[in-house]
Amino acid sequence: MGGVVEIIVFSDSKSVRDAFTGLTLKGKCGVSFMKTGDLRKGVALIPPDALVYIDVSQMDGAAVKKALRLLSGNNGLRYAVVDPKNSIRDAGALFHGGACDYVCRETLREGISEKRIRCAAEFRKTEEPPVEPESGGMRPGHRPSGRDWKEIRTGQEYTFCFMFIELDNLKESKKTFGDANLSNPIEPFLRHVERSVTPAGGRVWMWTEYGAIVLFPFDGQRCDAALACFKMMLARKVFSIEESGFNAWVSYRIALHIGNTIYRSMGETGTIVSDSLNSIFHLGQKFARPGHFYLTDEVFGFVPAPLRDFFVPAGKFEGRDILRMRLPL
């Protein structure tokens, strides 16, 4: 990338424009400005090797999402986000979605350097990056179900992140509480599961006798299920004391796996035949030890990098490498 970098800035703000103006003076970057409202029209005219900066300061959450979808869906277009109000809480997610730079308020004040532009341009080349299984991404045979449930239709096959969760030591619990009384402590646990997975887009798909199978939509870019389960493991003692009603430590095991299944609504899943569904049941019921959280190496690729050192290899199961979360004591 030694040549001139063509930059197109979509912004209505003078301060944003000023921050980029310095680049043109050095002659190594060509900067042109367009109004934010012209994004849709303008994207079609952008040369494929250009670098687009979009100012999100005048947009609400939905408009930002729409703009990013437009940019990321534009065949390998390199784009970056300017956030003069520091309104984006999860800047990392922008990179997962395909952005190559994020300019916050502080960076903007300091001014944009040529070095930064070159780093951003190098960060994502114009061609599609190769899919690296170690760091997530779609694999052959995957049929992305999307980031949420909007596009998911019953009867169609999709790729999901499957979560298995079940209470441990049921025989002992039955002895302690009795069959008839066991339903009372289980209720808070099931509510706890629902409350924990919902913010990450998870939906309980099947209730098992003492647990559940949860589905998370999977778009190949991110998998929030891993963080949701991490939080559940971190909070398990607080849950035991505060909500469970067991008056004893509640132990549950969790397993995560990415795979395909025909989707049917909850309650209509009796006839589904799915390898992935079998795998997650096997992983949860045959492999997982009580009180632990396991995931396949495929899911591990989507664990946020700062949390990866909390997972250790746990062996192989049905041909897959499995990792286990180290437990909080």
Add this chain to the structure above:
Amino acid sequence: MRINVRLRDLLVQALVESMSVDMMVMLAQRFIPYYNLQERTGFPENMSVPKRDAARQIVNDIRDSRLVLQFAGLLVVMHTEGLMGRKYVISHMREILAEIHGAGFIFNREFGTFVEDSRIRRTRNWGTLVEGQEYVFSFMSLDIVGNTGLVREYPEETIRATYGDLRGIVQRSIEKREGRLWNWEGDGGLVAFYFAKKFNAALLSAIDILHDLFLYNRLECRFKSPLGVRLAVHGGPCEFRHNTEDILSDTINRTLEIEAVHTGPNTVTVSNVVYLALDPLLQEMLAPVETGDRSILHAYELRWEE
């Protein structure tokens, strides 16, 4: 709580239809010592006060003393559990409850009084504590480790945003457990718990804050090194003042002392008073602390399996 005309009329009606004038006076005297109905109404001593006049005067005086919620709470207790061994059927109870609920208060059975519904409103006195009265609280103190160094090292905006995030974590954790932030000075604050299992609630909030902060440091923190906090939980009597920053209390002072002197970074230290009142499972989560003096303290910190 601002009392509307309908609620006042309902209370008057309830008194008139449910009890004698002597009983009304006895109830009033529970809240206003030496309450003298004759003196308040202007009726001579040798003349009995008509029921409706007595009820109206008592309700007005209770309202002026800002004790309507406590008074209505007593009526609910009389209606549901009885008073001094006798059960009373209080008229219009359902309407009184609905009217008070509409103003943002729900009846707390444990304390026999109305407290604010935290889904609707949150005040520092839970809508019910009275200025100058002594109550038993559980306190949680929080302090940011190395605040002075951080303020020197980072721009003001970074500090403000990060400390704002921490405050958000604290608020979320305490509000789930009916805690109230009494004081926040940028680099830390004091939280009070009064209702329900207040000692459990204070410690669970503190543990929750440590867990959330762990994830925040790993995933979101703007600083080069993790943001650290010290937390302490202690409980005891304290005189309530609406201006909570002005409260002088040995219990609060001891909480601050435990946090400043005996607490390490990213740790919550618990006084023995609190420790003894905790659920056994919570006690299991704590380890004894070497204090170097005679005080007995326990602490929790987030540790991981190797």
